[in-house]
Amino acid sequence: MFTGLVEGIGKIKDIRRIQDYMRLSVTPQIDVTDCQTGDSISLDGVCLTITEVANGSFSMDVSGETLSRTTLGQLRQGDSVNFERALRLTDRLGGHVVLGHVDGIGKIRKKERQQNTWLLRIGVNKELSRYIIEKGSIAVDGISLTVNACEKDFFEINIIPHTGMETTLLKKRVGDQVNIETDLIGKYIEKFISSESSIRKDKKTSGSDFETLLRNEFGQ
Incomplete structure (x- = not known):
């Protein structure tokens, strides 16, 4: 989870295409020595997992699905990207809740x-x-x-x-x-309203079916 408060700008150091995914290496403007393999990081708003940290840079693998749904597939060596490390429970939520799941x-x-x-x-x-x-x-x-x-x-x-x-x-x-x-x-509210409407409809349908059964069985 992230806040949307960008920590800095990184430069694309290297791009490698490996079968159906892409490996990105980024050199950030700030010290990231506290980053570890397995940490989550937001790159231009996309939540990715750090696979390697070395020589002041970090690397991430980007799946084909992510490449098809985001702008990461358009990146070239030397391009600039926004990055933000994952929110810690002790941090202030200065922006808003951002998941890194691009819509x-x-x-x-x-x-x-x-x-x-x-x-x-x-x-x-x-x-x-x-x-x-x-x-x-x-x-x-x-x-x-x-x-x-x-x-x-x-x-x-x-x-x-x-x-x-x-x-x-x-x-x-x-x-x-x-x-x-x-x-x-907004997405949760829409899902909740849609689910509630569906439940009410199902209950109404079930009630009508039960009344029909009673009439057929007992002639009411």
């Missing part, structure tokens, strides 16, 4: 300077937009952000100078793709 890919449609901030408009499909609400939380390439506006096929966010300097987001151009993880709460 889909968005595309930057607009990038506009607004005095000291930048406005980004990101296009998404209807499946994603149903979970995006104005003033709600969203993770874009692993960055916890607030939705300023949203429509059926896009949402808008503002990037403050600090976020712009500490992440890769302002290096993106119009047309670039980003990983999107919507707020966990």
